[in-house]
């Protein structure tokens with residue numbers, strides 16, 4: 062039998078202790094990409110947590126599926142969406158072991174899903190598979206190098222542009238930038254941060 066993913070219990074505990082650590086407003090990088098969205102698009106949000114991005118995307122008229130291995134977070138995500146007057150589909154799954162849908166989404170939104178290489182590689186490969194032709198990945202993650210105030214404590218679960226170029230080699234890179242931003246996302250992401258941002262399209 063497969064061992065449980067140790068990170069799942071850690072995230073469940075974090076969510077049991079605190080709610081909306083990253084706030085209820087959508088991520089600003091995602092907001093900046095609003096011009097790419099059209100009502101009716103199918104969006105997949107892996108590692109969506111408490112639903113701030115999923116609820117906003119649903120409010121833009123997208124059909125949103127949020128996946129996370131924390132049942133507590135997903136329950137809050139459904140409640141948060143309902144408070145906004147929208148509905149989202151939630152799936153409780155460990156993304157590193159999930160059977161990803163094939164060519165089923167116009168948009169895959171990866172926001173601060175920080176994984177070690179053993180999980181990151183299959184998860185990013187799954188995200189590529191899930192994209193329909195012409196579909197787009199929007200990714201923001203903490204970057205390797207100087208940590209500043211937010212993000213995982215060491216480089217193991219942080220990314221750099223070269224890693225993303227390799228993980229998403231099957232896609233056309235539209236934007237891939239690393240630099241400093243000022244995060245104001247709840248208590249969890251507050252202050253200067255070194256981030257990498259990517260927009261990539263399936264041909």
Ligand SMILES: C[S@@+](CC[C@H](N)C(=O)[O-])C[C@H]1O[C@@H](n2cnc3c(N)ncnc32)[C@H](O)[C@@H]1O
Pocket residue numbers: 066068072083088107108109110111112113114128129130131134154155156157171172173174175180
């Ligand atoms: C830093 S939080 C970001 C949440 C959300 N994307 C946001 O920006 O508000 C990372 C999320 O990824 C989820 N996660 C981490 N590893 C996962 C895995 N292997 N499978 C499913 N969810 C995972 C955690 O439960 C958590 O909700």
